[in-house]
Amino acid sequence: MTVEGPLGAQEEHFWRALMRVVVALPRSLDDDLLRSAGLTLTEYLVLMNLSEAEKxxxxxxxxxxxxxxxxSRITRVVDALxxxxxxxxRRYEGDARGNVATLTPEGLKRLQxxxxxxxxxxxxxxxDHLDRRSLSAMARQFEAMGEHLD
Incomplete structure (x- = not known):
């Protein structure tokens, strides 16, 4: 059910809290990784996606x-890695215009x-800030939102 018009007080409160998390969480995760592992969150995500890909x-x-x-941003990140x-x-064999990135043993070691x-x-x-009893329901709701956004 879609309700149009202004947000109610409870909806507005939730929306503002969510926007704060959307902005602040990536910065905090990035800071933690950079300080402790020497990788940015973006670099970590690139290595993680490569580690899970075929070959x-x-x-x-x-x-x-x-x-x-x-x-252009992913090119700079991959070039740094x-x-x-x-x-x-390297060049993608199926299309001379594209490139392929492959995880190296050193990259896997850094990711691990x-x-x-x-x-x-x-x-x-x-x-640590979530109600464990609500995790399954929240996961389903966020999955549904993600599917709608994709």
Whole structure:
């Protein structure tokens, strides 16, 4: 059911709280990872997506889509990871205009070292502040929102 018009007081309160989290959470997760693991949140997400992909490689356009970054921004991130030996970028054989990034053993090692740090940050920044009894319902609601947004 869609209700048009201004938000009610309870809806407005929720909306403002959600917007604060949407803005502040990525910064906090980024700060935690950078300080403790030497990776930005974006770099972590690139390495994570590569680690989960078939042959641990993805087209640059797919990485950009998975991380919600522009093509130029993802190119800079992948180039930085490549300069540190964590990924290798090469031309995509199926399309000379595209590139593929592949996770290296060093990149996997960095991701594995950062993983517990990221989970601890997620727990500290989010999970510890939620009512455990509501998690399943909230997960379903956020999944439904995500599907609607995709």
């Amino acid at each position: 641990q490689e993805l087209r640059m356009t797919d990485i950009a889509s998975a991380t919600a970054l522009s093509a 490549q300069s540190r030996g964590q990924v290798v970028k 070292a950062a993983y517990p740090i990221h989970l601890a940050s997620a727990r500290k920044r989010v999970m």
